[in-house]
Amino acid sequence: xxxxxxxxxxxxxxxxxxxxxxxxxxxxxxxxxxxxxxxxxxxxxxxxxxxxxxxxxxxxxxxxxxxxxxxxxxxxxxxxxxxxxxxxxxxxxxxxxxxxxxxxxxxxxxxxxxxxxxxxxxxxxxxxxxxxxxxxxxxxxxxxxxxxxxxxxxxxxxxxxxxxxxxxxxxxxxxxxxxxxxxxxxxxxxxxxxxxxxxxxxxxxxxxxxxxxxxxxxxxxxxxxxxxxxxxxxxxxxxxxxxxxxxxxxxxxxxxxxxxxxxxxxxxxxxxxxxxxxxxxxxxxxxxxxxxxx
Amino acid sequence: xxxxxxxxxxxxxxxxxxxxxxxxxxxxxxxxxxxxxxxxxxxxxxxxxxxxxxxxxxxxxxxxxxxxxxxxxxxxxxxxxxxxxxxxxxxxxxxxxxxxxxxxxxxxxxxxxxxxxxxxxxxxxxxxxxxxxxxxxxxxxxxxxxxxxxxxxxxxxxxxxxxxxxxxxxxxxxxxxxxxxxxxxxxxxxxxxxxxxxxxxxxxxxxxxxxxxxxxxxxxxxxxxxxxxxxxxxxxxxx
Numbered sequence: 001x002x003x004x005x006x007x008x009x010x011x012x013x014x015x016x017x018x019x020x021x022x023x024x025x026x027x028x029x030x031x032x033x034x035x036x037x038x039x040x041x042x043x044x045x046x047x048x049x050x051x052x053x054x055x056x057x058x059x060x061x062x063x064x065x066x067x068x069x070x071x072x073x074x075x076x077x078x079x080x081x082x083x084x085x086x087x088x089x090x091x092x093x094x095x096x097x098x099x100x101x102x103x104x105x106x107x108x109x110x111x112x113x114x115x116x117x118x119x120x121x122x123x124x125x126x127x128x129x130x131x132x133x134x135x136x137x138x139x140x141x142x143x144x145x146x147x148x149x150x151x152x153x154x155x156x157x158x159x160x161x162x163x164x165x166x167x168x169x170x171x172x173x174x175x176x177x178x179x180x181x182x183x184x185x186x187x188x189x190x191x192x193x194x195x196x197x198x199x200x201x202x203x204x205x206x207x208x209x210x211x212x213x214x215x216x217x218x219x220x221x222x223x224x225x226x227x228x229x230x231x232x233x234x235x236x237x238x239x240x241x242x243x244x245x246x247x248x249x250x251x252x253x254x255x256x257x258x259x260x261x262x263x264x265x266x267x268x269x270x271x272x273x274x275x276x277x278x279x280x281x282x283x284x285x286x287x288x289x290x291x292x293x294x
Numbered sequence: 295x296x297x298x299x300x301x302x303x304x305x306x307x308x309x310x311x312x313x314x315x316x317x318x319x320x321x322x323x324x325x326x327x328x329x330x331x332x333x334x335x336x337x338x339x340x341x342x343x344x345x346x347x348x349x350x351x352x353x354x355x356x357x358x359x360x361x362x363x364x365x366x367x368x369x370x371x372x373x374x375x376x377x378x379x380x381x382x383x384x385x386x387x388x389x390x391x392x393x394x395x396x397x398x399x400x401x402x403x404x405x406x407x408x409x410x411x412x413x414x415x416x417x418x419x420x421x422x423x424x425x426x427x428x429x430x431x432x433x434x435x436x437x438x439x440x441x442x443x444x445x446x447x448x449x450x451x452x453x454x455x456x457x458x459x460x461x462x463x464x465x466x467x468x469x470x471x472x473x474x475x476x477x478x479x480x481x482x483x484x485x486x487x488x489x490x491x492x493x494x495x496x497x498x499x500x501x502x503x504x505x506x507x508x509x510x511x512x513x514x515x516x517x518x519x520x521x522x523x524x525x526x527x528x529x530x531x532x533x
Contacts, residue, residue, distance in 0.1 A: 185375075
């Protein structure tokens, strides 16, 4: 019993790394731009395709595939605000966007999926692991690739939170999320911060896609189920609160993993959504939601 | 320094400013008073770029700035203090000051923050605390100190005395007068008429989005009509 518990706990923690890479970026984007990025999963897929292109087509080392995914999705993300969101905002003037941003990013999601399908086809592509081997922990064994996902997620998220805490641009990102008007009075260029935040958020998903490509297969819609799960995680953590999303990622992943001990595994993936619904009913702001959450 | 000429504007389709004009000379304290809903805060927001003027001109140092973004106007030497101070309440006192120096070099920012700590030792003691944990008066002083980090030439203040106890109002205005002596020009929207009349060099009364009076505080006190209509005094009652 104890061995099983430890085994599922470790598997849950590893899965939590992936969830965190994905959900923290989604939450950061919502907190700063007030936009629910439905296209987040497509950047995860693009990361996987970029890793495939680098490693399988160009025969580059796996690390370069991950780096390429980070840079490629960052650059794509930089274009999303000025090309899509800013023009809509200008057209709306001072009127609230209502569900328009949601529809816009849903359109982007469909556009990117269709583009991936047109460019790469609908085949399930395999990417060799960046690292091979298995770590035997006694009670369970974990592949080095999964540990790599956890390690890179930990390093990137530590770097992200350090950036938000200490770097002037990171402080500006936080300031915009708390009070955009006051941030402008500090001389902060909102469009620049919006573009930077979107790029940072989706590049985390892109790195996740590249790291997970050897564990999943890569296909145009690979990221969509993760997007839906990340909605549940961000609601649990408090919409727009990246630190809350980080904690919620591990809560959900460990809960999913441990649930297999008491419920049939086919119910496992419903855990996150059950938690989301319960949370919405009893505490809509989430576990760590701000009182003035935007 | 700053001039608004026949400015019309508002929110969405709601017109608040119908034709408002004023000017702030170099080094002057200019007050804007008027009844609730007169458009005082709207005027300030239009001058700072939060709202785009529908018509008329906003001119800073001879250059049209109407429609520019607030961050662009701020970089031209104009500071803005929102009604509640506009602090980032969840961030520390120190981080608020660091953000105040967002547009200047790291060395200049460090020097300016040291100057703030020397002038307001309380903020050094409480630098690690959230700005929201300060009292209302302290928060207002911190907001002023933060706006001064970049050494603006003109400060726009939206009701600096709002929701403050009288002793804090005195502190705030003593600080503002001191800053004005050093050459800082100010455009102050104020509901507390006595507080602004005591310090302003010139006063504009705004009503229904239009200018209703423009003159010195002494001239305003001397006008029975203005006193009766906007200061809530009976005709003939001494000011």
